[in-house]
Amino acid sequence: MNLLNSILFWLVLIGGVGTISYYLMKAYFKHKKDYFAFTQLYNQDKGILQERLQAFERLMLFLDRINIPQLLLRMASDETHPEGLTNALMIAIQKEYEYNAPQQLYFSDEMWQIITLAKDDALAFIQETASDPNVTTAAQLQALLLKNWGDRAQTPIEMAQKALRKEAGLYLN
Numbered sequence: 001m002n003l004l005n006s007i008l009f010w011l012v013l014i015g016g017v018g019t020i021s022y023y024l025m026k027a028y029f030k031h032k033k034d035y036f037a038f039t040q041l042y043n044q045d046k047g048i049l050q051e052r053l054q055a056f057e058r059l060m061l062f063l064d065r066i067n068i069p070q071l072l073l074r075m076a077s078d079e080t081h082p083e084g085l086t087n088a089l090m091i092a093i094q095k096e097y098e099y100n101a102p103q104q105l106y107f108s109d110e111m112w113q114i115i116t117l118a119k120d121d122a123l124a125f126i127q128e129t130a131s132d133p134n135v136t137t138a139a140q141l142q143a144l145l146l147k148n149w150g151d152r153a154q155t156p157i158e159m160a161q162k163a164l165r166k167e168a169g170l171y172l173n
Contacts, residue, residue, distance in 0.1 A: 049171060055106035056168040059115060062100045063157050063164070066093045066122050068149040072142055085138040086130040093122055111167050118160035125149070 064070055075085075075092055097119050104112040129148050135141045149155070 052106045052171060053168070055103040056164060056171075058100055058103050059107070059164055060161065062096055063115070063118060063161050065096050066119060067155075067157050068122065068125065068145055071122075072145060080138055082130055082135050082138050082141040085141050086126055089126050090123055093119060093126075108167065111163060114156075114160045114163050118156040121156040 065074070071089060071092060075088060097116075104115075107115075125148070126145065129135075129145050130141055132144060135144055
């Protein structure tokens with residue numbers, strides 16, 4: 001009987017240690033799994049934030065590139081007719097917009113509408129200025145574009161840049 005009690009004692013002891021070990025290992029691996037999931041989510045959020053900030057940079061660059069003085073400097077054209085310069089400027093703005101259109105994924109609908117309105121205003125401004133009957137050469141058109149742009153109190157492009165900085169600040173604070 002003594003031998004049977006010893007065997008039973010050791011079996012209960014081994015069973016108890018095994019059960020405790022099982023639950024400790026289960027808790028340990030659950031903790032490791034949760035920690036791994038958390039770090040994956042954290043790194044993913046950090047990556048999305050970086051992509052979103054890059055999108056803000058791209059749109060800020062877009063707004064700078066369609067700003068009429070910058071556009072005229074970049075588009076040093078050999079055009080002598082105002083119609084050719086008008087078309088070249090409008091095509092450049094539209095291509096910039098199309099190139100940056102995928103960035104709308106990272107912005108609110110309101111922000112993208114502000115960007116689109118700034119682009120549309122720049123196009124309308126060029127058309128309106130080019131329709132002046134006194135403009136007969138591309139050089140005159142350039143001068144008039146610069147003068148009229150400078151006469152504006154605040155352009156929609158500047159307002160869009162302010163709105164873009166404000167929205168970017170929401171992600172940085």
